Structure formats: structure tokens, C-alpha cells
Amino acid sequence: MSRGYFEDFGGRFVPETLMPALDELEEVYLEMKEDPDFINELKSLLADYSGRPTSLYYAEQLTRHYGGAKIYLKREDLNHTGAHKINNTLGQILLAKKMGKKRIIAETGAGQHGVATATVAARFNLDCEIYMGAEDIERQALNVYKMEMLGAEVIPVTSGTQTLKDATNEAIRDWVTNVEDTHYIIGSVVGPHPYPEMVRDFQRIIGDETKKQIKEKEGRLPDYILACVGGGSNAMGIFYPFVEDQEVNLIGIEASGKGIESGEHAATLSAGRVGVLHGSKSYLLQDDDGQVIPAYSISAGLDYPGVGPEHSYLKSIKRVDYQSATDLEAVAAFKLLSEKEGIIPALESSHALSYLEKLAPKLGEDQIIVVNLSGRGDKDINNFKKIREAEKDE
Amino acid sequence: MNKISAQFKDKKPLVTYISGGDPSLELTEKLIYRLQDEGVDIIELGIPFSDPLADGPVIQEASQRALKGGTTLKKLIAKVNQIQDKVEVPLVLMGYYNSVLNYGEEKFARELAEAGISGVIIPDLPVDEKAELSKYLAEYGVSQIMLVTPNTSEKRLEEITAKSSGFLYCVAHLGTTGDDQQGVYPKLESYLDRVRKTAGELPLGLGFGIDGPEKVKQIIDYPDGIIIGSALIKAIQAGNTEAEMLANAGDFVSSIKKAINEEI
Numbered sequence: 001m002s003r004g005y006f007e008d009f010g011g012r013f014v015p016e017t018l019m020p021a022l023d024e025l026e027e028v029y030l031e032m033k034e035d036p037d038f039i040n041e042l043k044s045l046l047a048d049y050s051g052r053p054t055s056l057y058y059a060e061q062l063t064r065h066y067g068g069a070k071i072y073l074k075r076e077d078l079n080h081t082g083a084h085k086i087n088n089t090l091g092q093i094l095l096a097k098k099m100g101k102k103r104i105i106a107e108t109g110a111g112q113h114g115v116a117t118a119t120v121a122a123r124f125n126l127d128c129e130i131y132m133g134a135e136d137i138e139r140q141a142l143n144v145y146k147m148e149m150l151g152a153e154v155i156p157v158t159s160g161t162q163t164l165k166d167a168t169n170e171a172i173r174d175w176v177t178n179v180e181d182t183h184y185i186i187g188s189v190v191g192p193h194p195y196p197e198m199v200r201d202f203q204r205i206i207g208d209e210t211k212k213q214i215k216e217k218e219g220r221l222p223d224y225i226l227a228c229v230g231g232g233s234n235a236m237g238i239f240y241p242f243v244e245d246q247e248v249n250l251i252g253i254e255a256s257g258k259g260i261e262s263g264e265h266a267a268t269l270s271a272g273r274v275g276v277l278h279g280s281k282s283y284l285l286q287d288d289d290g291q292v293i294p295a296y297s298i299s300a301g302l303d304y305p306g307v308g309p310e311h312s313y314l315k316s317i318k319r320v321d322y323q324s325a326t327d328l329e330a331v332a333a334f335k336l337l338s339e340k341e342g343i344i345p346a347l348e349s350s351h352a353l354s355y356l357e358k359l360a361p362k363l364g365e366d367q368i369i370v371v372n373l374s375g376r377g378d379k380d381i382n383n384f385k386k387i388r389e390a391e392k393d394e
Numbered sequence: 395m396n397k398i399s400a401q402f403k404d405k406k407p408l409v410t411y412i413s414g415g416d417p418s419l420e421l422t423e424k425l426i427y428r429l430q431d432e433g434v435d436i437i438e439l440g441i442p443f444s445d446p447l448a449d450g451p452v453i454q455e456a457s458q459r460a461l462k463g464g465t466t467l468k469k470l471i472a473k474v475n476q477i478q479d480k481v482e483v484p485l486v487l488m489g490y491y492n493s494v495l496n497y498g499e500e501k502f503a504r505e506l507a508e509a510g511i512s513g514v515i516i517p518d519l520p521v522d523e524k525a526e527l528s529k530y531l532a533e534y535g536v537s538q539i540m541l542v543t544p545n546t547s548e549k550r551l552e553e554i555t556a557k558s559s560g561f562l563y564c565v566a567h568l569g570t571t572g573d574d575q576q577g578v579y580p581k582l583e584s585y586l587d588r589v590r591k592t593a594g595e596l597p598l599g600l601g602f603g604i605d606g607p608e609k610v611k612q613i614i615d616y617p618d619g620i621i622i623g624s625a626l627i628k629a630i631q632a633g634n635t636e637a638e639m640l641a642n643a644g645d646f647v648s649s650i651k652k653a654i655n656e657e658i
Contacts, residue, residue: 005524013491013518015448017543017568019550159454160444172447177569179545276492276518277445289466290496291444 004193006313012192014172014279021179026194028099033201038094045090046205049123050080052087054206056213056370061340066356069223069363073343073373074210074238083346083375084206084234085116089185091202093120096183103127103182107171109136109164109230110301110348111143112375113187118152128152131170133163136300142379161294164304168278188231189308192279196308203237210370211241218368224249224359227372228352229322230266230302232311234374243319251359252311253351255297256324266295268307269315269322282309298327298383299347301375329354331387334377346375347383397484397512398436398537398560402597402618406654407435409599410647411488411623412630413456414439415465419473421636428640430483432647437481438515438623439474441467441489448490448517450572452624467493471505478510486513486539486560494519494527503530513537513560521554528557539563539599544585551592561597564589564617566604572624574605579613586616607653614657622650 004010012022032038046052054075063071076084089106096104104121107130108114114130121128130147134156137144147154160166168190175184189196189203214222225242227235229252242248257265265271268283275284277292285293285305297303314320325333330347333354338344345353352371360369377384401407410429414422422439429437442460446453467489474485487506494502494516506514514536519525521540531538537560542551545568555562564586566579579585586598601621604610610620629646633639 011523012520013523014520015517015543015565016520016541016546016550016554017565019520020545020547159451160458165445169445169447173450173570176448177573179568274495276490276495278447279518281495284492286492286496289468290493291461292492 004197006310007316009282009309009312010193010196010280012279013276013281014192015176017176017179018192021175022192022194024099025095028095029194029198032095032098042091042094046087050086050090051078052205053209054078056210056217058217059341062337062356065336065340066360068360068365069367069369070365071356071360072214072222072368072370074206074370076206076234076372076374077343077345077349077376081112081116081119082378083112083116084203084237085113085187086119087205087237088187088199088202088233089113089116089120092183092185093124093126096126097124099183101126101181101183103178104185105129105131105171105174105182106185106187107131107164107167108187109133109167109304110299111136111140111147111379112301114152114154115143115146115150117185117187118147118150121152122150130154131157131167131174133161133167134158135162136164136167139300139383140379163294164300165292165294172278188233189236189310190231190278190280190306196280196310199233200236200240200310203233204240206234206237206372207239207241210238214368214370221245221248222368222370223363224251224369225372226251226253226352226355226369228302228348228374229254229269229307229311230304230348231306232308234372236308236310238372239320243314250320251355252320252322253355254322254324255299255302255330255351256326257296257298259326260324264296265324266297266303266305267324268295268305269311270324274312277306280309282312283307298330299351301346301348302351323355325351325354334380334384343373344377345373346377347380349374396537396560398486399597401435401484402561406614407619408433408647408650408654409436409438409601409619409621410434410626411438411440411621412627413442413453413460414470415442415460415463416456417459417463419465419469421639423473423477424640425630425643426477426481428643429647430481432644433651434483434647435619436484436486438486438488438621439470441470441487441493443490443493446490448570450570450624452572452627456627467497471509474511475509481510484512485510486515487511488515491516491519491525499526500530503527503534503536506536507534511536513539515539515541515563517541521550521557541565542589544568544581548592551589555593555596558596561599561619562589562593563621564598564600566600566602569602571602574603582613583616607649610650610653611657614654620654
């Protein structure tokens with residue numbers, strides 16, 4: 001197998017300028033991964049700064065509502081900055097310091113990764129610029145304020161579709177130009193090698209904790225794990241430690257927006273073809289000419305036309321079952337969790353939650369489902385208000 | 395002798411880039427004739443792509459105009475095939491790997507050869523990446539022009555020069571196409587000296603950020619040829635009518651040719 005591949009997926013399809021930086025990153029990462037000081041520093045930041053371990057919560061009301069399997073929620077929403085994204089940015093900022101970089105750049109869609117990056121850049125006193133699609137800046141105003149409050153500069157991206165895909169293009173262009181003093185903190189399990197593998201390793205703490213916690217609570221592994229998939233970092237994080245446990249069914253839920261048949265969706269694995277975007281070979285939403293088709297989802301964190309290469313691999317070996325949920329299904333799940341459990345989930349995570357309706361009632365009371373609640377929904381309240389108003393108008 | 399490297403014999407060739415189908419393949423055809431009449435030695439045609447991450451704003455916009463006009467890789471190859479007898483200078487396609495992968499690597503190489511296209515440049519396909527393209531290009535006799543950058547290591551330089559044919563595309567600075575903010579390139583002479591030691595007989599083309607005759611005069615001593623894209627596109631775009639666009643292209647090229655010849 002070539003370096004940086006998950007069988008046929010992955011690689012490093014980037015301009016030559018970035019090769020030395022990717023080599024350096026890979027080298028430093030592999031070294032630090034085994035370094036006790038690095039491991040301890042990261043561990044203590046995750047514990048004391050971010051509040052890990054996050055709890056594995058038995059959602060009794062939701063379980064009763066569906067009347068089937070026992071439902072647990074992995075509470076990544078309880079992390080500092082409100083989502084799983086900080087697991088990765090803490091890891092990468094330590095690497096950036098190690099490499100002596102002075103400046104941090106990142107792309108962001110929903111703004112969660114941007115906030116998590118601005119946060120660690122503030123904490124470690126590095127300059128920080130965040131690329132964000134002009135349309136997303138509009139949709140996620142609260143997160144823009146947060147990033148600015150944290151001292152980061154938010155750069156609006158007006159090229160292409162003005163969303164996450166284009167913000168990623170701009171971040172890569174910036175990195176090509178400033179590669180000598182800048183580290184690019186990619187927010188998901190996408191991009192050129194070593195990013196998909198490295199980000200997965202920083203996120204696998206979600207799955208490692210879940211495994212330990214479910215054994216303590218139930219004395220066994222769960223029957224199902226559900227996670228939403230945009231780029232796929234929260235899903236890779238919770239799935240990865242269970243990949244070898246064949247008795248655990250892993251289900252990734254993509255955003256099918258207004259329905260796959262409508263053409264307005266972000267269901268890359270369900271409806272895409274293999275291609276190359278942002279440095280790796282993976283499933284991709286593209287037209288007959290190989291042009292990337294803009295993705296659509298109500299959730300800004302999922303509307304990405306690509307997906308992490310390891311997900312493409314897990315699909316190809318049929319280890320993970322990839323399903324999808326529409327905007328409306330996600331919104332219904334968003335309301336339901338808020339009402340039943342007093343937890344307002346992110347619209348991204350609501351896609352995973354929505355699949356419970358199809359799955360939980362079919363299963364017996366002795367079965368266990370874990371849902372990765374990847375983030376909290378405060379950022380989506382305005383968006384949700386708009387949906388409510390639109391519903392009333394109809 | 396390779397049709398592309400032959401252009402480097404006894405002169406420092408001017409290589410120009412335009413986006414294929416910007417804003418129509420009809421204008422591209424006329425520009426090709428105009429450029430060769432003005433003395434351009436090699437013409438690069440960009441394959442329009444939705445996400446051109448090695449390109450600055452000028453080529454991004456050119457690519458968008460081409461896509462808006464309905465240009466596809468298939469139509470671009472067909473156009474070149476149709477006009478090949480009227481084109482004397484070598485043509486090179488430059489584009490992103492997804493376009494090629496989607497088209498089919500074998501089919502791409504075969505149809506390029508049939509269309510009389512001499513070479514290919516794929517900036518996001520590094521030398522050590524898993525791809526079948528090099529094999530097929532070699533099989534059909536199409537040159538693969540590879541890129542090196544000022545920060546390319548010796549080891550990679552060896553691999554890249556061993557696989558590159560036609561010429562070696564030396565990226566002048568760290569950055570995207572059309573970025574002229576960095577002024578005079580630092581350490582250009584030592585960079586190209588270092589590359590030449592490894593590249594041997596393979597000619598060195600220098601590109602990225604060469605924005606006009608003044609810059610050409612400053613750098614022409616070092617490379618074997620120069621590549622200009624964004625600055626030419628800017629000049630063309632300054633025209634309001636097709637006639638003005640063609641005239642601007644001609645004027646720009648002749649100013650560059652003049653600068654090259656004065657300095658040699």
C-alpha cells in the first residue's frame with residue numbers, strides 16, 4: 001500500500017509546494033504520538049481545559065418515547081466550545097508549537113471548527129486566521145462573533161459557492177503561499193495525508209471513552225453506534241475503536257437535505273462517485289465533467305461535497321452502513337431531543353438522532369444504541385427560529 | 395526530438411497560458427492563432443475546474459467563465475482535435491487531476507495524442523502519487539511536464555526530473571498563480587542552479603508571478619524559458635470586444651518577446 005492510503009482512498013493530491021510541510025507534519029506527528037510528554041500534555045488539556053471525559057448519558061425519556069432499544073448519548077456537546085472539534089485542535093496546536101510555526105489558519109463551515117481553532121490559538125498565543133464562506137458567515141453569525149472575540153481574524157470567502165468547500169480552497173491557497181511559518185489546522189478527517197489519519201487519531205478518544213463507559217454501565221459493547229457524517233471526524237472518532245468489534249453495527253448518517261432525488265443534498269457516500277478534492281481521493285459529489293457539485297444541507301457543518309477517505313474505505317469493505325437524513329427529519333429530531341431530554345443538539349448531530357426513529361422501535365429492550373451527540377445547538381437557534389416561522393406561514 | 399523541448403533549442407521560448415473556453419471555445423481558437431502569429435512558442439490551455447486550488451483569482455475567474463460558457467474537457471479536446479492542422483506550436487493541457495480521473499486516464503492520454511496535443515501539466519498530481527496517468531502518457535507519446543518549487547528537496551527533485559519530459563516547470567515562488575505581490579524572487583539564481591544540476595539536459599521553464607516586460611528583464615538570464623498566464627489573461631480581459639481582446643493579447647505578447655530578445 002502506498003503511504004497515506006486506506007486501500008484505494010486517500011493520498012496527497014496537492015501542489016508540490018506543500019510536500020515539505022506534509023512530510024514535516026507527518027514526521028513530527030509520528031514522533032509525538034509516542035512521546036510521553038506530548039501524550040501527557042494533551043491528556044491534561046483535554047481533561048482540565050476541555051472537560052473530558054465527556055459523559056455517556058442514558059437517555060431514558062428518549063428510550064421510552066421510541067419504546068425499543070436503550071439509547072445512550074455520547075455527550076461531545078459538553079466539551080469546551082460546544083463540540084468534538086476541540087479534541088483535534090488541541091492536538092494540532094501542540095504540533096504547531098513543536099514545529100515552531102507562528103501562524104495558524106483554518107477553514108470552517110458551521111463555525112464550530114473555527115471557534116475551536118481560535119480558542120486554542122488564543123490559549124497558545126499564535127496568530128490565527130479563519131477562512132469562512134460568505135454565505136456561512138451569514139448563517140452562523142454567533143460563531144463569527146466568538147472567533148473575533150477570541151482574537152482571530154475571520155476572512156470571508158466569496159469565490160465559488162461561498163461555503164465550506166471554497167473556504168477550504170482558500171485555506172490551502174494561503175498555506176501554499178505561507179507554508180514556511182504557518183500551520184493549517186484542518187478540521188475534519190479530510191485533506192492530504194497525514195491529516196485524515198492524524199485527525200482520526202485525535203478524535204478516537206470519543207470512541208475509546210465510549211467503549212470504557214458502556215462496559216462500566218452495561219457490561220458489554222453496544223449493538224449500534226450512530227454518528228452524522230459531513231467530512232466525518234466525529235464519526236471516525238467514535239467508530240474507529242469499534243471497527244474490529246464485528247458485533248457492533250456502525251451507521252453513519254449523511255445529510256440528504258431536501259432529498260437525494262431533489263439534487264439538493266450532501267450525501268456524498270450515498271450519491272457520489274470516486275474523485276479527488278482537497279488533496280485526497282474519496283467519494284465526491286461531481287457532475288459528468290468532473291466538476292464538483294455544491295452540497296446542500298440545512299446544517300452548515302454537513303454541507304460538504306467530499307468525505308474523509310477512510311469513510312470511503314469503510315464503505316467499500318461494508319464495515320459501516322451509510323444512511324442519510326433530510327433537513328425535515330433532522331429538525332424533527334432537534335425538537336424532540338430538546339423537549340424530551342432538555343438537551344438542544346446541533347443540527348449536525350440531529351441528523352444522527354433522527355435515525356433513531358427508524359432503528360430504535362424495531363429493536364428489543366435488551367439492545368443498546370449509542371448516538372454521538374457531536375455538538376450543542378445554541379448556534380442553530382436563529383436558524384431554527386426561521387424554520388418555525390416558515391412552518392407557521394405554510 | 396520531443397516537440398516541446400525542441401522549442402528550447404537556440405532560444406528562450408515564451409510559454410503562455412490561457413483557460414480553455416474562456417469565455418468560449420471559439421475565442422480560444424482565435425487566441426491560439428493570434429498567440430502563435432505573435433511568436434509564442436508553446437501554448438498551454440487550462441482545463442476549467444470548479445476548485446482550482448493552485449490558482450490565484452485571475453485564473454479562478456477565467457475557469458469560472460469557461461464553465462459558465464459550457465466548456466467541458468470533452469469539448470476542449472474535440473476543439474483542439476478539429477483545429478490541429480492549423481496549429482504549429484506545441485499545445486499543452488494544464489488542469490487538475492480530478493478532471494483526468496473522471497475522464498479516464500487511458501482515454502485522456504489517447505485522445506490527447508489523437509488531437510495532436512504535445513504535453514500535460516497536472517499541478518495537484520505529485521510524482522509519487524498512485525496514478526496510472528504517467529504510464530498512459532508515455533505509451534501515447536504525450537509529455538508529462540512536472541513542477542518543482544523552491545522548497546523541493548533534492549530527493550524529490552531527482553524523482554521529478556526523472557519523470558518529467560518536454561521541460562521542467564519551475565515554480566518561481568511559494569504561492570498560487572498570478573501572485574505578483576512578492577516582487578523580485580528571492581534567490582532565483584541559486585534555486586535554478588540547484589535544479590539545473592539535477593535536471594541536466596531537461597530545459598527549465600520559469601513561471602508564477604511573471605507579470606510583465608520589466609519582470610521578464612529581471613529574470614530572463616536564469617531560466618531556459620518563461621511561462622506567463624495571469625498577466626496575459628488580465629490583458630485580454632481589459633478588452634471590451636473580441637477584436638480588442640485579440641489585439642491586447644497580441645500587444646502583450648510582443649512586449650514580452652521584445653523584453654526577452656533585448657536581454658538575450
